[in-house]
Amino acid sequence: MTLRFDSACTRCLLSECPRSAGMHVCVPGMGPVPSGILAYGEAPGAKEEQEGRPFQGNAGGLLDEVLGMAGLTRDDLYIGSVLRCRPPGNRNPSTDELEACRLYTSRELEAVQPKVIVTLGGVPLKALTGKTAIGENRGKLLPLLPAYRSSVRVIPSYHPASILHQPSIRAVRMQQIADDLKLAKKFTDGGVWDATIVTNPAKVPRALDLLSRCDSLACDLEWEVFPGRKMAWPWSRLDGRTPRLVSFGLAGRVDGRLLSCSFDAEDLSLVNPVRELLLRIPSIYHNAVADVIWLLSRGIHPTIAGDTWILAFLLNIQSSLSLKALAPTLTSVPAGWGDEMGDLLGAVPATPEEWQQTKEYNAKDAVATFLLDEELATRSEGKPFMPLYREVLLPAALRLSEASLAGVPFDVERLHELAAAAQVRIKTLTTRIRDTVGSSRPMDAAYAVERVAGITLPRTEKTERPSISAEALLPYRNRHPLVKDMLTVSKLQKMDGTYLRPWGSLLDEQGDQRLHSIYRLAGPRTGRTAAEQERGGTAQQYPRWQPLRQCLQAPPGWKIISADQSQIELRVGAWVVQERQMLAFFQEER
Numbered sequence: 001m002t003l004r005f006d007s008a009c010t011r012c013l014l015s016e017c018p019r020s021a022g023m024h025v026c027v028p029g030m031g032p033v034p035s036g037i038l039a040y041g042e043a044p045g046a047k048e049e050q051e052g053r054p055f056q057g058n059a060g061g062l063l064d065e066v067l068g069m070a071g072l073t074r075d076d077l078y079i080g081s082v083l084r085c086r087p088p089g090n091r092n093p094s095t096d097e098l099e100a101c102r103l104y105t106s107r108e109l110e111a112v113q114p115k116v117i118v119t120l121g122g123v124p125l126k127a128l129t130g131k132t133a134i135g136e137n138r139g140k141l142l143p144l145l146p147a148y149r150s151s152v153r154v155i156p157s158y159h160p161a162s163i164l165h166q167p168s169i170r171a172v173r174m175q176q177i178a179d180d181l182k183l184a185k186k187f188t189d190g191g192v193w194d195a196t197i198v199t200n201p202a203k204v205p206r207a208l209d210l211l212s213r214c215d216s217l218a219c220d221l222e223w224e225v226f227p228g229r230k231m232a233w234p235w236s237r238l239d240g241r242t243p244r245l246v247s248f249g250l251a252g253r254v255d256g257r258l259l260s261c262s263f264d265a266e267d268l269s270l271v272n273p274v275r276e277l278l279l280r281i282p283s284i285y286h287n288a289v290a291d292v293i294w295l296l297s298r299g300i301h302p303t304i305a306g307d308t309w310i311l312a313f314l315l316n317i318q319s320s321l322s323l324k325a326l327a328p329t330l331t332s333v334p335a336g337w338g339d340e341m342g343d344l345l346g347a348v349p350a351t352p353e354e355w356q357q358t359k360e361y362n363a364k365d366a367v368a369t370f371l372l373d374e375e376l377a378t379r380s381e382g383k384p385f386m387p388l389y390r391e392v393l394l395p396a397a398l399r400l401s402e403a404s405l406a407g408v409p410f411d412v413e414r415l416h417e418l419a420a421a422a423q424v425r426i427k428t429l430t431t432r433i434r435d436t437v438g439s440s441r442p443m444d445a446a447y448a449v450e451r452v453a454g455i456t457l458p459r460t461e462k463t464e465r466p467s468i469s470a471e472a473l474l475p476y477r478n479r480h481p482l483v484k485d486m487l488t489v490s491k492l493q494k495m496d497g498t499y500l501r502p503w504g505s506l507l508d509e510q511g512d513q514r515l516h517s518i519y520r521l522a523g524p525r526t527g528r529t530a531a532e533q534e535r536g537g538t539a540q541q542y543p544r545w546q547p548l549r550q551c552l553q554a555p556p557g558w559k560i561i562s563a564d565q566s567q568i569e570l571r572v573g574a575w576v577v578q579e580r581q582m583l584a585f586f587q588e589e590r
Contacts, residue, residue, distance in 0.1 A: 012100035014085040027052055029080025029108060036188035037077035037181075038114035038152075040105075041159060042123040043093050044086045054079050055160075062160035063120075066174050070181035077184075078112045082124045098127045102147065109150050115188045116141070117152055118180060121159030129154050135318040138180060139325025141187070141336055153336070155184050176318065183329050191334030195251070195258035195367045199359040201270070207261035208273050214252035216305050217277065218284045218370035221265070221291045222246040222362045225346030232346075234297035234405065235516050237509050244348050245294055247359055248274055251366035260367045262359035271298070278302040284373045285309075286323045286365075288394075289519055292401035304394050308369055311376045313522035314385045321522060327368035330375045337364055388576045393521055400519040400529070407514030409553040412507045418547055419500035422492045429489045436482050442468060445486065449473075453480035495545055506533065 009015055009026055027044040030053055047057035055063045067073055083093040083101050105128075119125040126132050129142045134156050141153040157180035163170050198207040211217060224243040225232045232243040248271070251260035263270045278295065282305030285291045295302055312321050319325055328335040338345070341361055349355040380386055434440045437448040446466035450457055455476045457466040466472075470490045476483050507513060517531040542549055554560045574582035 009085075009104075011103070012085075012097045014083075014087060014097060017085075017088055026084045027054060027081065027086075028084065029054060029078055029112075031074065031078030031080075031112075032076075033078065033111055034113040035076075035078040036115045037072075037118060037184045038109070038112050038116075039077055039079045039118045039120055039181075040124040040128065041079070041081045041120045043081050043083035043090075045090055046086065048081075049086045054081055058164055059159070059161040062163055062174070066160060066177045067181065069174065069178035070185065072181060072185060077118075078108075078114065080108060082127045093123060098123075102127075106148055106150075109148060109152065114152055116184045117144075117154045118184050119154055119156050120177075121162070125154070125156045129156075131156065134158055136320060138176070138319030139183065139329045140320050140322065141324075141339070153187070155180055155187070157181070179329050183335050186328060187335035191332075193334065193364060193367060194332060195260050197360060197363045197367070198259070198261040199263070199356060199363060201263060201267065204261050204263045204270055205273070207259060208250070208270070208277065210254045210259055211250055211252045211261070212277055212281070213254060214281060216252065216282045216284055218251040218366045218373065219278065219291060219295075219302070220249040220251075220286070220362060220365040220369055221294050222249070222358060222365075223265075223294060223346075224348050231518075233293060233516065233518070235407065235510050235512055235514070237511055240511075245298065246348060247362045249359075249362035249366035250274065250277070251363070251370045253370075258367055258370065260363040260370075262363040262366070264355070264359075265298075271300075275300045282306075284369055285397075286369045286372070287522075288397040289401050289404065289521065292398060293404050293518070296401055296405050302398075304397055306373045306377070307394060307397055307521075308372045308376055310393050310397070310522045311373070311380060311389065314383075314389060315376060315379055323365065323368055323372070327372045331368070331371040333364075333368045333371060337361070337368075384577050392576055396529075397521060400521070404516055404518050407512065407516040409555060410503075410507060410513055410515045411551045411553050412504065412513050415500060415504050415507065415548075415551050418551070419496060419504055422496045422500055426489055426492050426496065429485045429492075433482065433485050433489065436485075445482075449476075449480070449482050449486065453483055455479055491545075495543065495548065499543060499548060 015025060027048050029038075031038075041055060044054065045057065045059070047060070048054055050056075054060075063079075064074070067076075082105055083097055084104060085097075085101075087093055087097065117128065119128060122132060122134055125134060125137070128144055128148070130145055131137050131142060137156045139155075141155060144150050144152060144154060157177050158173055160177065163173050166173070198204055223232065223245045226236065226238045226243060229236075234242065234245075236243050245265040247262050247265050249260065249262040251258060253259075265271065275298075278300055279302065282303045284306035285304065286307070287309040288304050288307040292302060292304065308323070308326070309321055312326055317326070317330075319329065324338060327333040328337075338361055341357065344354055344358060349358045380389075430440075433445060436452070437445045439445070439448075443465060446457060446468045449455070449468070450466055453476060457468065457476075458472050459465060460467045468486060470487060473483055473487050473490075477487055478484075503515060507515065510516075515533075517533055520530040520532070523530060542552070552560055
């Protein structure tokens with residue numbers, strides 16, 4: 001029998017804490033061994049220490065209730081804690097204490113042999129995966145830290161005790177935990193795809209003919225991502241080569257039953273009918289901007305009817321917004337699909353077997369998107385944000401896809417000249433500052449500028465030394481040439497490191513002399529549209545530095561004008577849903 005705990009353990013100082021008679025120093029996990037599901041809490045409390053069993057008292061009662069909501073009982077899973085002794089005063093476990101207890105966690109994994117772990121709370125999530133944000137990772141199947149030497153996946157969830165601290169969220173939080181436990185059960189039970197999936201090229205035309213009768217279609221694309229990159233786009237380049245669009249996936253309901261097909265994106269005999277289908281039949285996506293960029297690059301102009309990524313964001317579903325997290329949690333889709341793809345994700349299949357695997361995966365993604373849209377549409381009925389979703393965000397997805405693909409014409413030669421000039425100027429000013437101060441250390445410069453300019457700079461909270469940030473120096477820019485030099489260097493270094501060199505490198509690699517940004521309509525809690533580039537950075541906002549802005553080029557016959565969005569997303573949203581307080585705020589003169 002593998003030793004899962006030791007009542008005489010002295011691996012950390014908790015073993016020396018005084019305890020009343022009859023109290024258990026080490027509270028073991030309990031449940032069937034082996035067990036498909038292993039649920040880990042944080043540490044025992046006073047009630048657990050008294051009973052010698054995990055999850056007792058009020059938190060235990062809530063756990064029993066939420067297990068019932070998920071169709072489970074304590075007999076269906078193994079329940080334990082990542083720390084097996086109670087910290088004094090129920091404080092959070094220390095890193096050393098958790099590390100000392102990791103031996104027993106590893107042994108517990110060996111004995112219980114779970115297919116999946118559910119972490120109840122932030123402490124077990126961090127101890128097992130290194131992650132800290134529960135909401136952002138809910139629905140994901142996370143890997144264990146390498147130290148555990150196990151391939152078991154982890155599903156993050158909240159601790160039932162969080163309900164005791166926030167009674168107002170009881171119903172929502174109970175349902176969230178129940179959904180996570182249902183996901184774990186689904187993962188252990190396996191599951192089947194309740195859809196007809198067609199990948200045989202000879203049968204795809206018939207499937208497309210059937211799908212042409214649908215009122216709406218879910219569309220998903222797979223494309224190549226170059227090694228070492230997180231994403232790739234039609235304008236991307238590596239060694240002079242563009243990434244390949246690998247496959248199309250379409251799904252819809254035909255006579256009430258789900259049908260999905262997937263095929264090689266370079267098979268024009270199949271792509272051409274799809275071009276007509278997506279123009280005529282409204283289509284649904286998970287993050288439409290990404291897929292539509294690729295469709296537009298192939299001359300396909302879809303009518304966007306839904307975006308499950310945006311809709312999940314508007315519904316404030318507190319989990320990861322990825323399709324792999326949302327669909328298994330909210331629909332009948334089996335959990336963990338796509339895990340078998342491994343390195344094949346983002347790669348061009350090289351064998352018939354790899355092509356079959358990729359197309360099946362692509363078709364399942366389309367099914368998951370379709371089912372998720374049905375579920376989210378039901379949850380969204382009557383919500384005040386639906387006019388914003390239909391009238392603003394979905395049309396914006398198409399326009400932003402067009403903007404991303406088109407890019408902004410840029411004078412790359414001038415950009416490189418600016419970068420070279422900035423480097424020379426930075427070197428010259430840095431030398432002058434060093435000669436004035438007599439040192440190259442920033443802190444020496446801070447004290448020197450106070451001395452020579454006769455000023456007192458604000459102190460930093462951490463070191464209580466003078467701050468030489470641009471914000472601190474700006475009020476004194478006319479007091480001494482040294483201050484001006486330091487401000488100029490700071491600005492040039494920011495321009496050079498954030499824009500000149502990164503943009504220059506990216507534009508050289510792409511070769512099309514256009515700066516492309518990918519826009520995100522979901523994610524930022526402010527409601528603003530975010531943008532990113534292929535290798536990080538953003539072209540959503542150009543810095544107010546005239547030399548850089550002069551690199552923007554208008555096409556022949558066109559003229560660049562200046563426009564300030566001034567919170568335009570929020571203004572439009574407030575108008576669509578008629579949010580009176582926001583409208584009044586935006587109408588005030590500022």
